[in-house]
Amino acid sequence: MRTLVDDYHIFYELTRIWEKNTWLGIPMWKFPCDAFVVQELIYKIQPDWIIETGTGHGGSAVFYASIFELIDHGKVITIDIEHKYDFDTLPRKIKNRIIFEGGGSTNPLIFKRIEEMVKGKKNLIMLDSWHTKEHVLEELKLYSPLVSFGSYLIVEDTHAGKKGSGHPIEWKWDSDGAYEAVEEFLKSHDEFQPDYECEKHLLTFNPRGFLKKIKV
Numbered sequence: 001m002r003t004l005v006d007d008y009h010i011f012y013e014l015t016r017i018w019e020k021n022t023w024l025g026i027p028m029w030k031f032p033c034d035a036f037v038v039q040e041l042i043y044k045i046q047p048d049w050i051i052e053t054g055t056g057h058g059g060s061a062v063f064y065a066s067i068f069e070l071i072d073h074g075k076v077i078t079i080d081i082e083h084k085y086d087f088d089t090l091p092r093k094i095k096n097r098i099i100f101e102g103g104g105s106t107n108p109l110i111f112k113r114i115e116e117m118v119k120g121k122k123n124l125i126m127l128d129s130w131h132t133k134e135h136v137l138e139e140l141k142l143y144s145p146l147v148s149f150g151s152y153l154i155v156e157d158t159h160a161g162k163k164g165s166g167h168p169i170e171w172k173w174d175s176d177g178a179y180e181a182v183e184e185f186l187k188s189h190d191e192f193q194p195d196y197e198c199e200k201h202l203l204t205f206n207p208r209g210f211l212k213k214i215k216v
Contacts, residue, residue: 001202005202005203006168008203009159009168009169009203010168010169012031012203013168013169018030018031018205021059022059023059023060023062023063023066024059024062024066026057026058026059026062026085027056027057027058027059028057028059028060028062028063029056029057029059029060030059030060030063030205031203031204031205033201033203033204034156034204034205034206035060035063036201037198037200037201037204037210038064038126038154039063039067041124041152041198042064042067042068042071042074042124043067043071045122045124045148045150045151045152046071046073046074046122047074047121047122047123047124047148047151048073048074048075048118048121048122048123049074049075049076049077049117049118049121049122049123049124050064050068050074050075050076050077050123050124050125050126051076051077051078051079051114051118051123051124051125051126051143051146052064052076052077052078052079052126052128053079053080053105053126053127053128053129053139053143054079054080054105054127054128054129054130054156055078055079055080055082055083055084055085055100056080056084056128057084057085058078058084058085058087059085060078060126060128061076061078061087061098061100062087062090062094062098064076064126065094065095065097065098066094068097069093069094069097074097075097075098075099076097076098076099077099077101077114077117077118078098078099078100078101079100079101079102079103079104079105079110079114079129080100080101080102080129081102081103081104083100083102087100099117101113101114105127105129105139105142106135106138106139106142111142111143114146115146118146121148122148122151123146123147123148123151124147124148124151124152124153124154125143125144125146125147125152125153125154126154126156127139127140127143127153127154127155127156127178128156128157131156131157131160131171131177131178132173132175132176132177133175133176133177133178133180133181133184134181135181136155136177136178136181136182137181137184137185140153140155140181140182140185140189141185144185144189144192147192147213148213149213149214149215149216150212150213150214151212151213152195152210152211152212152213153192153211153213154206154209154210154211155178155181155182155206155209155211156178156205156206156209157177157178157205157206157209158177158178158179158182158205158206158207158208158209159179159204159205159206159207160177160178160179161176161177161179161180162175162176162177165177165179165180167179178209179207179208179209182194182208182209182211183208186211190215191213191214191215191216192211192212192213192214193211193212193214194208194209194210194211194212195210195211195212196210198210
């Protein structure tokens with residue numbers, strides 16, 4: 001079974017099918033099974049805020065905001081150094097649920113603004129910016145205190161790593177990636193634990209990346 005899943009995983013990556021995925025016509029570079037799991041978590045947790053690092057083309061932020069609109073609760077803060085999508089073109093009900101922060105996810109001034117907005121609220125964090133071990137580890141240490149008890153810190157693209165790392169997907173940057181950052185982080189943060197139920201569809205871009213906060 002694992003071999004079948006890994007073979008399809010590699011095929012899915014080599015054909016770049018994920019680049020063809022859209023939400024409301026906007027590119028959403030996510031594996032559909034992972035997106036489905038995230039909407040389940042949103043409905044279950046009912047977070048006040050989702051904080052997303054790495055806006056990309058904007059589809060994922062719009063996806064989260066759409067679910068929030070359906071349940072009539074919650075807003076998205078999405079952060080990126082590039083502004084590839086104009087959220088003002090969206091229907092008012094959706095765009096009013098999205099705040100875009102232009103800049104780096106670890107910029108102290110940006111983080112300070114976000115921290116002030118979400119302090120004391122129920123928060124779910126999505127880390128999907130630059131996937132090197134060093135950057136993801138910095139994000140983990142910075143954003144993990146904002147995660148509410150029972151909510152999630154989701155580290156995306158833990159499936160990719162340097163050649164010989166054992167990950168299904170090899171990437172062109174010869175360095176440790178998000179998976180190694182998660183492993184390092186968990187050594188000193190036992191308040192988080194991987195939730196393997198979130199990997200129930202067998203293939204995920206985020207193995208060991210769905211981190212549930214189990215202790216305050």
